[in-house]
Amino acid sequence: MILGIDQGTTGSRAFIFDEQGKVVTSAYSEFEQFFPRPGRVEHDAAEIWDVTRKVCHEALQDAGIDGSGLTAIGITNQRETAVAWDGKTGEPLHRAIVWQDRRTAGRCDRLKAEGLEAMFRARTGLVLDAYFSGTKYEWMLKEGGVPQDALFGTIDAWLLFKLTGRHATDYSNASRTLLFNIRELAWDAELCETLGVPIGSLPEPVRNAEVLGETEEFGGKVPVAAMVGDQQGALYGQACQEPGLGKNTYGTGNFLLQNAGEGSPLLEQGLITTIAWGIGDRVDYALESSMFVTGAGIQWLRDGLQIIEAASETEELAGSLETNDGVYFVPALTGLGSPHWDPYARGTIVGLTRGSTRAHIARAALEAIAYQTVDAVRAQNTALGVRLKELRADGGATANAWLMQFQSDVLGVPVVIPEIADTTVLGAAYLAGVATGTWTEEDVKGLWAESRRYEPRMSDDQAQSLLADWRRALQRSGRWVIPE
Numbered sequence: 329m330i331l332g333i334d335q336g337t338t339g340s341r342a343f344i345f346d347e348q349g350k351v352v353t354s355a356y357s358e359f360e361q362f363f364p365r366p367g368r369v370e371h372d373a374a375e376i377w378d379v380t381r382k383v384c385h386e387a388l389q390d391a392g393i394d395g396s397g398l399t400a401i402g403i404t405n406q407r408e409t410a411v412a413w414d415g416k417t418g419e420p421l422h423r424a425i426v427w428q429d430r431r432t433a434g435r436c437d438r439l440k441a442e443g444l445e446a447m448f449r450a451r452t453g454l455v456l457d458a459y460f461s462g463t464k465y466e467w468m469l470k471e472g473g474v475p476q477d478a479l480f481g482t483i484d485a486w487l488l489f490k491l492t493g494r495h496a497t498d499y500s501n502a503s504r505t506l507l508f509n510i511r512e513l514a515w516d517a518e519l520c521e522t523l524g525v526p527i528g529s530l531p532e533p534v535r536n537a538e539v540l541g542e543t544e545e546f547g548g549k550v551p552v553a554a555m556v557g558d559q560q561g562a563l564y565g566q567a568c569q570e571p572g573l574g575k576n577t578y579g580t581g582n583f584l585l586q587n588a589g590e591g592s593p594l595l596e597q598g599l600i601t602t603i604a605w606g607i608g609d610r611v612d613y614a615l616e617s618s619m620f621v622t623g624a625g626i627q628w629l630r631d632g633l634q635i636i637e638a639a640s641e642t643e644e645l646a647g648s649l650e651t652n653d654g655v656y657f658v659p660a661l662t663g664l665g666s667p668h669w670d671p672y673a674r675g676t677i678v679g680l681t682r683g684s685t686r687a688h689i690a691r692a693a694l695e696a697i698a699y700q701t702v703d704a705v706r707a708q709n710t711a712l713g714v715r716l717k718e719l720r721a722d723g724g725a726t727a728n729a730w731l732m733q734f735q736s737d738v739l740g741v742p743v744v745i746p747e748i749a750d751t752t753v754l755g756a757a758y759l760a761g762v763a764t765g766t767w768t769e770e771d772v773k774g775l776w777a778e779s780r781r782y783e784p785r786m787s788d789d790q791a792q793s794l795l796a797d798w799r800r801a802l803q804r805s806g807r808w809v810i811p812e
């Protein structure tokens with residue numbers, strides 16, 4: 329059996345997979361989100377470790393095994409979230425600064441004003457945005473009181489350190505930091521110096537499918553055999569190992585990734601280039617569109633506005649209306665990612681009337697997930713000069729059938745859901761299985777199976793009219809916060 333760990337933005341999940349890649353048991357727990365100031369989002373890394381360890385023990389217990397019944401562990405994780413810890417005590421030195429946090433937007437503006445964006449982009453494939461880890465590490469050192477001899481890393485590195493004591497990160501996660509040269513596969517000394525991050529404080533970059541160490545956390549000695557950023561994990565778990573295949577994950581944010589093969593193309597249209605994975609001698613790249621707030625908008629309706637009790641309620645609420653009655657919600661709660669890259673955008677609800685109800689807001693939040701995806705698909709189609717034929721979808725919000733149908737309607741192509749919708753963690757389990765000989769790469773491609781397909785039903789005219797109104801709403805949310 330293989331233990332797959334998915335440390336997501338909203339919660340931690342553990343899955344036990346059998347040799348056929350089927351889920352035997354799983355366990356899930358959410359953890360606290362901290363919003364200390366507008367635009368800031370933090371996690372407690374110690375709580376993340378506790379919650380993650382707890383769900384692993386639960387899943388193992390339910391399966392009736394302990395570590396000695398496992399052949400390997402694969403880890404997948406929310407990316408970019410920056411952790412600093414003391415290498416001797418293993419304790420965090422600051423709250424983790426989450427990928428959605430916008431506190432370094434001004435710093436990114438200054439780096440751009442100094443004309444440095446082209447250098448960062450050419451070496452890392454990324455744009456200069458507060459999303460990525462590099463300026464978060466810099467902030468912790470310069471403003472957060474974190475000492476120079478701290479260890480830094482993203483969540484993969486943090487969990488590996490807690491499990492095995494080793495300080496390493498995988499290529500896919502390293503490629504999200506603004507500090508990693510995605511062609512040379514090494515930390516870039518000049519970029520690290522620009523941001524004042526000591527190279528020695530960064531984890532050792534490693535491939536995605538290889539034994540990284542052993543843990544005794546679950547009884548016996550179990551090899552940790554794979555780490556992969558959750559979006560690249562989903563690309564692997566959706567069997568998109570060939571160039572041109574892509575997927576969209578509906579979680580806290582949405583992330584549309586297409587396999588770009590062994591080249592590392594730099595394309596415009598607000599897209600970023602990222603390492604998909606390094607396996608053996610091969611490194612594959614991917615094109616990515618990152619939408620920051622999708623499922624998180626639904627979470628906000630639940631926890632912030634408190635107009636729903638559970639995310640799943642939105643399905644019935646949306647379906648209770650014949651149309652959106654002109655109500656649009658632009659969930660730019662942490663700025664906008666691709667293709668706009670506007671850290672100063674903020675959430676906007678437009679078109680409200682006295683007849684508007686919580687059903688309108690719920691529907692608008694779901695519609696916004698679909699509209700953002702259409703914009704992302706169009707940007708990738710334009711950049712690549714191709715037209716996506718079908719969208720492979722996964723992640724928590726794919727459970728919402730109303731959303732998936734609406735997505736297919738406004739996109740005008742089928743949306744396909746695989747048998748195991750938790751493809752992020754499946755990807756990590758596959759990679760761990762490949763590293764330890766349970767499967768070959770050919771085997772894992774054969775394990776993918778379709779479970780449901782949503783065909784477009786809406787007329788093109790109606791879809792275009794909805795999208796035109798969405799774009800008008802989008803404009804109103806742009807650059808709302810005035811930069812300092």
Ligand SMILES: Nc1ncnc2c1ncn2[C@@H]1O[C@H](COP(=O)(O)OP(=O)(O)O)[C@@H](O)[C@H]1O
Pocket residue numbers: 336337338339578579580581622623624625626627639640641642643723724725726727728
């Ligand atoms: N039925 C649903 N309808 C709409 N959104 C949902 C539904 N179920 C879950 N979500 C949203 O999906 C997200 C959880 O998905 P998940 O894949 O677990 O995310 P993550 O990996 O980011 O933690 C939450 O933000 C939640 O609001």
Ligand SMILES: O=P(O)(O)OC[C@H](O)CO
Pocket residue numbers: 335336337338405406407408427557558559579580581582618
């Ligand atoms: O926690 P998720 O699944 O929304 O993923 C977060 C992404 O990795 C952020 O880049």
